Amino acid sequence: MTTVVRVKLPTHLRRLAKVEGEIQLPVEDPPTRETLLDALERAYPQLRGTVRDTTTGKRRAFVRFFACEEDLSNTAPDTALPAPVLSGAEPFLIIGAMAGG
Numbered sequence: 569m570t571t572v573v574r575v576k577l578p579t580h581l582r583r584l585a586k587v588e589g590e591i592q593l594p595v596e597d598p599p600t601r602e603t604l605l606d607a608l609e610r611a612y613p614q615l616r617g618t619v620r621d622t623t624t625g626k627r628r629a630f631v632r633f634f635a636c637e638e639d640l641s642n643t644a645p646d647t648a649l650p651a652p653v654l655s656g657a658e659p660f661l662i663i664g665a666m667a668g669g
Contacts, residue, residue, distance in 0.1 A: 570594040573604055574659035585612040602645035634661040
């Protein structure tokens with residue numbers, strides 16, 4: 569079974585994937601951050617390695633994940649996505665973090 573999840577990408581990743589606005593991804597059960605990112609990379613192979621390291625699978629340093637006004641960046645990859653994301657009420661946000669001094 570699959571769940572369709574709304575995903576918002578930062579501008580640079582939307583350009584790379586050649587999409588505009590929000591995308592919808594079918595995510596295999598159980599719908600977790602890991603299965604969502606797997607679905608993203610299957611649907612848009614040009615994004616492989618941009619959100620997570622291809623060798624370790626870890627989140628890239630300047631990429632953050634948010635949903636339901638919560639930072640999910642440091643949650644375990646196999647943590648279930650929040651219910652509002654699964655129902656389609658809220659999107660899963662992939663954000664390009666900023667650094668400066």
